[in-house]
Amino acid sequence: xxxxxxxxxxxxxxxxxxxxxxxxxxxxxxxxxxxxxxxxxxxxxxxxxxxxxxxxxxxxxxxxxxxxxxxxxxxxxxxxxxxxxxxxxxxxxxxxxxxxxxxxxxxxxxxxxxxxxxxxxxxxxxxxxxxxxxxxxxxxxxxxxxxxx
Amino acid sequence: xxxxxxxxxxxxxxxxxxxxxxxxxxxxxxxxxxxxxxxxxxxxxxxxxxxxxxxxxxxxxxxxxxxxxxxxxxxxxxxxxxxxxxxxxxxxxxxxxxxxxxxxxxxxxxxxxxxxxxxxxxxxxxxxxxxxxxxxxxxxxxxxxxxxxxxxxxxxxxxxxxxxxxxxxxxxxxxxxxxxxxxxxxxxxxxxxxxxxxxxxxxxxxxxxxxxxxxxxxxxxxxxxxxxxxxxxxxxxxxxxxxxxxxxxxxxxxxxxxxxxxxxxxxxxxxxxxxxxxxxxxxxxxxxxxxxxxxxxxxxxxxxxxxxxxxxxxxxxxxxxxxxxxxxxxxxxxxxxxxxxxxxxxxxxxxxxxxxxxxxxxxxxxxxxxxxxxxxxxxxxxxxxxxxxxxxxxxxxxxxxxxxxxxxxxxxxxxxxxxxxxxxxxxxxxxxxxxxxxxxxxxxxxxxxxxxxxxxxxxxxxxxxxxxxxxxxxxxxxxxxxxxxxxxxxxxxxx
Numbered sequence: 355x356x357x358x359x360x361x362x363x364x365x366x367x368x369x370x371x372x373x374x375x376x377x378x379x380x381x382x383x384x385x386x387x388x389x390x391x392x393x394x395x396x397x398x399x400x401x402x403x404x405x406x407x408x409x410x411x412x413x414x415x416x417x418x419x420x421x422x423x424x425x426x427x428x429x430x431x432x433x434x435x436x437x438x439x440x441x442x443x444x445x446x447x448x449x450x451x452x453x454x455x456x457x458x459x460x461x462x463x464x465x466x467x468x469x470x471x472x473x474x475x476x477x478x479x480x481x482x483x484x485x486x487x488x489x490x491x492x493x494x495x496x497x498x499x500x501x502x503x
Numbered sequence: 504x505x506x507x508x509x510x511x512x513x514x515x516x517x518x519x520x521x522x523x524x525x526x527x528x529x530x531x532x533x534x535x536x537x538x539x540x541x542x543x544x545x546x547x548x549x550x551x552x553x554x555x556x557x558x559x560x561x562x563x564x565x566x567x568x569x570x571x572x573x574x575x576x577x578x579x580x581x582x583x584x585x586x587x588x589x590x591x592x593x594x595x596x597x598x599x600x601x602x603x604x605x606x607x608x609x610x611x612x613x614x615x616x617x618x619x620x621x622x623x624x625x626x627x628x629x630x631x632x633x634x635x636x637x638x639x640x641x642x643x644x645x646x647x648x649x650x651x652x653x654x655x656x657x658x659x660x661x662x663x664x665x666x667x668x669x670x671x672x673x674x675x676x677x678x679x680x681x682x683x684x685x686x687x688x689x690x691x692x693x694x695x696x697x698x699x700x701x702x703x704x705x706x707x708x709x710x711x712x713x714x715x716x717x718x719x720x721x722x723x724x725x726x727x728x729x730x731x732x733x734x735x736x737x738x739x740x741x742x743x744x745x746x747x748x749x750x751x752x753x754x755x756x757x758x759x760x761x762x763x764x765x766x767x768x769x770x771x772x773x774x775x776x777x778x779x780x781x782x783x784x785x786x787x788x789x790x791x792x793x794x795x796x797x798x799x800x801x802x803x804x805x806x807x808x809x810x811x812x813x814x815x816x817x818x819x820x821x822x823x824x825x826x827x828x829x830x831x832x833x834x835x836x837x838x839x840x841x842x843x844x845x846x847x848x849x850x851x852x853x854x855x856x857x858x859x860x861x862x863x864x865x866x867x868x869x870x871x872x873x874x875x876x877x878x879x880x881x882x883x884x885x886x887x888x889x890x891x892x893x894x895x896x897x898x899x900x901x902x903x904x905x906x907x908x909x910x911x912x913x914x915x916x917x918x919x920x921x922x923x924x925x926x927x928x929x930x931x932x933x934x935x936x937x938x939x940x941x942x943x944x945x946x947x948x949x950x951x952x953x954x955x956x957x958x959x960x961x962x963x964x965x966x967x968x969x970x971x972x973x974x975x976x977x978x979x980x981x982x983x984x985x986x987x988x989x990x991x992x993x994x995x996x997x998x
Contacts, residue, residue: 398591400590400591402582402585402590402594402595402596402597403594403596403597404597404756405597405600405601405604405755405756405758405759406593406597406600406601406752406755407601407748407751407752407755407909407910407913408601408605408825408826408829408909408910408913408914409748409751409913410748410752411593411597411598411601411826411829412659412660412661412829413658413659414591414592414593414829414831415592415593415654415658415659415660415831416657416658416659418591418592419658421591422591449587449590449591450590450591451587451590451591
């Protein structure tokens with residue numbers, strides 16, 4: 355399998371957690387070694403099938419802009435800085451939706467062959483009920499997934 | 504009451520005092536709004552005819568969208584046409600769900616019982632008919648709601664009849680004052696509707712059910728209905744005045760599950776007596792055309808059915824247009840198609856389920872049925888099959904009432920904002936008045952509450968439907984244009 359020796363395109367899924375930063379550094383180092391592209395993806399969890407109050411709907415457009423701005427500033431910017439420290443200039447993506455589906459979509463769209471992600475810091479209860487994003491991703495991704503502790 | 508007589512006569516309870524004060528007001532108002540002409544043995548309120556004609560007119564004017572538009576509506580709600588870049592905005596599903604949670608309330612549970620207790624099983628038939636035709640009116644008003652909504656500088660969106668009446672009517676007729684008059688007329692009625700049907704009726708029937716399950720006449724709350732109202736008012740006030748939105752958010756998320764439980768219970772009753780379903784439908788159809796022992800005969804049943812359906816699904820009333828207009832779309836007609844589903848879910852599905860439950864169990868035929876009416880009758884119907892269900896119903900009713908009150912407080916606030924240029928003082932006055940009427944609604948008996956609620960809700964249809972007729976061509980062009988863009992592939996599915 356070609357990716358074992360040489361990766362051609364890496365997607366790293368990020369959030370605010372510490373493992374996430376380590377994931378970016380790992381992915382960046384790998385991307386630099388193999389001279390390939392790195393895409394930093396942050397997905398704001400959102401579903402078109404949720405139930406909202408009228409005032410939530412009224413403010414939704416503004417909130418969406420605020421969420422994207424906050425994610426860009428607080429999640430993407432530090433991740434980008436970390437990647438740059440490792441010597442890689444990453445492409446960045448912020449989207450709303452299902453994190454697992456969208457990380458897979460971004461991976462396929464770019465023809466990347468590796469996904470890197472930090473281990474999620476969810477509580478045991480939350481994990482028991484909903485599972486964790488990395489676990490879902492490992493099960494559904496079409497390419498290998500590296501989960502960084 | 505003077506001190507001397509107070510010693511001799513038993514003091515009226517707070518509930519009775521509120522009733523003495525409010526009852527005559529409700530009577531007078533209903534007399535005007537429900538001005539009726541005699542037809543045969545029945546008195547036909549002109550406002551009901553007004554809504555029926557509008558619903559039938561738009562059904563044909565828009566080319567039977569109930570049939571032709573249904574699959575498209577489902578695809579829109581399923582996100583088949585939603586562009587990926589619109590993720591994070593208000594989806595068609597969300598706009599519909601929010602509107603439905605404002606409409607599905609006590610009208611579906613208690614209103615149906617009122618209809619059947621007054622008009623017999625046949626009233627169900629006319630409710631379903633009204634729901635079916637009402638789909639077209641709803642489509643028209645929600646398309647216009649999106650077309651003429653206002654996107655404010657801060658990124659928030661306001662829409663609804665106020666805006667299409669003011670802006671679109673002025674554009675079409677060239678008369679600014681007419682549009683402004685209709686819009687202001689609507690906004691005033693909308694505030695009344697919010698306080699009446701969107702508040703008092705909900706508080707009243709939820710309170711009745713709480714008293715029912717805590718022991719009826721022996722309940723600790725008997726004659727203390729106003730006190731339950733105070734609790735409701737505190738909860739509503741916490742959200743709309745205190746800004747504790749998490750309460751509303753949680754309610755909004757629980758309500759769909761309660762609706763599912765409610766429908767499941769209806770199915771248990773219906774499937775448990777499957778053999779009686781054909782007879783029940785027989786009663787519904789024969790009762791619709793040749794009712795026995797119903798005041799006003801055929802016309803009487805028809806009026807009751809249409810009136811309660813309109814109260815429940817609000818088609819032609821204009822309220823839902825406010826909720827639907829928050830959707831993110833470049834094609835206003837898409838939300839019109841989606842809005843078709845609202846009266847369908849509300850009336851054709853949920854009201855029919857309630858009706859079948861009441862008819863199958865025979866609860867409607869009890870000698871005191873018309874006396875107890877409302878939620879008590881529905882509760883009794885369930886109790887005869889699932890003895891513990893009234894407790895669950897009480898919980899469902901509280902949540903439905905609460906979510907409907909939150910939705911309508913929003914509609915009322917939008918109307919207030921429109922009238923008073925988004926003045927925070929005016930909005931605060933409205934919020935306080937709204938909470939006060941929660942208590943009044945809880946304290947009263949069903950009679951005056953339903954008169955007042957009906958009057959205010961139906962009044963909204965006068966300016967709204969006039970506007971819809973004036974804008975009939977505009978809305979048809981928009982919908983036709985959209986159909987053409989779908990057929991040509993310009994507006995294509997993304998998945």
